Amino acid sequence: MTGEDTNPMLQYILNNPEEFAKNLSEIAENGGKALAAYLEPREKGEAAMAGSEEMNAVVKTLAEVGNYWMKDPSRAIEAQTKLWSGYMGIWSSTLKRMAGEESEPIIAPSSSDKRFKDSQWEENNFFDFIKQMYLQTSTWAEDLVEDAEDLDDHTRHKAGFYVKQISNAMAPSNFVLTNPELLRETMSSNGSNLAKGMKLLAEDIKAGHGDLRIRQTDPDKFQVGVNVAVTPGKIVEQNDVCQLIQYSPTTEDVLKRPLLIVPPWINKYYILDLNQEKSFIKWAVEQGHTVFVISWINPDEKQADKSFEHYMREGILNSLDRIRKTTQQTTVNAIGYCVGGTLLATTLAYLAKIGEQDRIASATFLATQVDFTHAGDLKVFVDEEQIELLEHRMEQKGYLDGSKIATAFNMLRSNDLIWPYVVNNYLRGKEPFPFDLLYWNADSTRMPAANHSYYLRNCYQDNTLARGEMELAGEKLDLNQVEIPIYNLATKEDHIAPAKSVFKGCSCFGGPVEYVMSGSGHIAGVVNPPHLKKYKYWTGSKPEGSLEEWTQDASETPGSWWPHWQKWITSQDDNRVKARKPGARRTKIIEDAPGSYVKVRV
Structure with missing residues (x-):
């Protein structure tokens, strides 16, 4: 079989189920450690259960946006129609591509968006469909905030910021099953990447004393006064x-x-x-x-x-x-x-x-x-x-x-x-x-x-x-x-x-x-x-x-x-x-x- 004849979907299939099962067990073990690292300072009274007050503020702000659109049925219908029209356009475009027809994407990421650089986001119909549905939904949500005329400037600013954070968090690039690069890596390594990742997660929660402290670099490679801050x-x-x-x-x-x-x-x-x-x-x-x-x-x-x-x-x-x-x-x-x-x-x-x-x-x-x-x-x-x-x-x-x-x-x-x-x-x-x-x-x-x-x-x-x-x-x-x-x-x-x-x-x-x-x-x-x-x-x-x-x-x-x-x-x-x-x-x-x-x- 030549390289051209290889089914591209094979890269998304496990090659060693036994190794995968072993890694699943390790994931579960490290997941327990991560949970323990989160709960321990809270059980000792050294940290509070996180997020309730911040979440209340988010819900309260976004509720004001929702209230603007829902209090007028015609506005609500207009907003829903705009969303579903976008969805149907993406669905129609995808069907044409699956049938072998040429079809331009309904919505595309900006050239500076690094999340969708893998070629499969365009070449694979499944991942292209997910990407476009995400972009359509997030753009629609941002427009809801911008077009809510009754909001004061500060509330609009907060709502726009919160919507952007939610949108960024829900991007398909952040999940294994909806990110082609992550899915390939998971299948080819039989899940060892996730096992290692859960271990790092447990370590970072422990380092944050119950809160996740995401490491952005290797902290062991630097020391103040040794290789940073060294001017005499x-x-x-x-x-x-x-x-x-x-x-x-x-x-x-x-x-x-x-x-x-x-x-x-x-x-x-x-x-x-x-x-x-x-x-x-x-x-x-x-x-x-x-x-x-x-x-x-x-x-x-x-x-x-x-x-x-x-x-x-x-x-x-x-x-x-x-x-x-x-x-x-x-x-x-x-x-x-x-x-x-x-x-x-x-x-x-x-x-x-x-x-x-x-x-x-x-x-x-x-x-x-x-x-x-x-x-x-x-x-x-x-x-x-x-x-x-x-x-x-x-x-x-x-x-x-x-x-x-x-x-x-x-x-x-x-x-x-x-x-x-x-x-x-x-x-x-x-x-x-x-x-x-x-x-x-x-x-x-x-x-x-x-x-x-x-x-x-x-x-x-x-x-x-x-x-x-x-x-x-x-x-x-x-x-x-x-x-x-x-x-x-x-x-x-x-x-x-x-x-x-x-x-x-x-x-x-x-x-x-x-x-x-x-x-x-x-x-x-x-x-x-x-x-x-x-x-x-x-x-x-x-x-x-x-x-x-x-x-x-x-x-x-x-x-x-x-x-x-x-x-x-x-x-x-x-x-x-x-x-x-x-x-x-x-x-x-x-x-x-x-x-x-x-x-x-x-």
């Missing part, structure tokens, strides 16, 4: 909110103004020091900056009462004091990344209010929001009902588990950060590929109750900073009083700090703002070293009007934005002095970088 430096200050790292110089002279980097406390600072090839910190040192970086503590119940004000005073302001003592410089350049940038902007407004704005001479914001009007899908999680639920949970422990934040961020891109790993790990039974970025992504941090509550209410819910109504440390803050030069970097495909949101924030400041938009997203658009020659960035006129108008006239430059920023920062002040080593002027060296705070894992 010293811890020169610490308190119960953060450590301050001063990096060792690699040039004979340095810029007179030191550089303070304020990273987000959601995740850890070493996203800017992943490895020697990608490290922004190492690169900045090589450009002649005396670099200081705040390494936030991974809080527990002892930090429950640490507020936004504490993070400002004990984080940024205390770091400025230490920098002044060890460098004898009264002013610095500052960088804030993501929520670290929001805190930096708040601090600038506070310093301006008390007449000490000159402590920071220029500020660079990386993927930072100060105006949360267009804050994207994260706003789905922020309304009074959800904040009160979150505050109640945080009261019990004094902090929010880092896994909760990680899950929320992963859900923003569930087809990239959740379901591919579910399929790879638990259905294909394969360990994920070692990747330092995903190791960092999984190295989550807790949120102090007081700080997180203030941040959600004042930024995402009430947008008080942009409106000049934020009250902090006894002062009402106004960003318009911040008149120092600002470099405001957005990333084009950002799902956490959308470029439109960053652009709108430019108008909040009272001084000159250089708006720059980098290619890619929240991480890759920022961590983009010049030698890799990846992506591009856009520069243009003053950030006025709309982002669309600004982009039309912007100049596009291939490669990294880092050299452009370096040229901007030196244009503010390029005076140089002899290189400064950590420990100068009787500064006490506490320990080597990266320090102990960053090594505390959840």
